[in-house]
Amino acid sequence: MSKYMNLKEKSYEIIKHNIINLIYRPGEYLEEKKLSSSLEVSRTPMREALSRLEDEGWVNIYPRKGIYVAKIDETLINNVFEARKTLEISSLKLTAGRLPQMKLELLKEKFADLTVDDPKKLEIIDDEFHNMIISFYDNFFLKKATVNIMEHAKRIKMFSLDRKVKEVILKSKEEHIILIDLLLEEKIEEAEQLLYEHLERAQRYYLKILVV
Structure with a gap:
């Protein structure tokens, strides 16, 4: 890979990481010159990285106005979760007899050991489970589309991390354990239904956070 391509990829990855982890906040103005200076990247690779980030929904670029981090709003949450329900349930249909039982048992133990005081750990294990599916x-x-969707889902989860109440953490923990048991028993249709309900509840929860 050429030095130019490395610089473009470096810019893209760092900016996206900062957006997902809320270092750059939703709606924040990003000055191209400052980004180029802080990342030690020239104008052309930076602009190409920003164009890719816009294509993937991370930033909005307005002529004569500038670059802004995409907001987390009702449309984004609905789009992400509608896509997740379609893709994850479709993927679950492919898993019959193929899911590694040892991995499932390990994930079940991780969920069982969770406490209500560690929402960040819940999100890490949650990501591990859904990425396995x-x-x-x-x-x-x-796969390419799904990676983008799950990264947007991660930003939504990060946005809500300090607002998660104990009841929500306990409910999520319980649902994941039941879901894993269904998968261990290869009750795929029942697992599909529970997964759909789980994602529906998550969607409603994140929408509620927007108005609180």
């Missing part, structure tokens, strides 16, 4: 896609285009 979608890993069964043997399709380049679906």
